[in-house]
Amino acid sequence: MMRHLRREGATAGRHRIRRLMRLMGMEATYRWCPRTSVANSEDRIFPYLLRGLEISRADHVWCADIT
Numbered sequence: 001m002m003r004h005l006r007r008e009g010a011t012a013g014r015h016r017i018r019r020l021m022r023l024m025g026m027e028a029t030y031r032w033c034p035r036t037s038v039a040n041s042e043d044r045i046f047p048y049l050l051r052g053l054e055i056s057r058a059d060h061v062w063c064a065d066i067t
Helices: 003-006 013-024
Strands: none
Touching: 003 013
């Protein structure tokens, strides 16, 4: 909203815009909680294969990331 008003030629700070939007009952249209950490119930859960393994030297355990 502040950027739009600046393009129109009006000058107002973000706090003033926030207060006016609150007074008018306006709010942003994005989701407040994206729920990015909620697991899907159909996904497989892989076991942690290194639990209980004592890593005692270099190059004992390797890792790969395919993301």
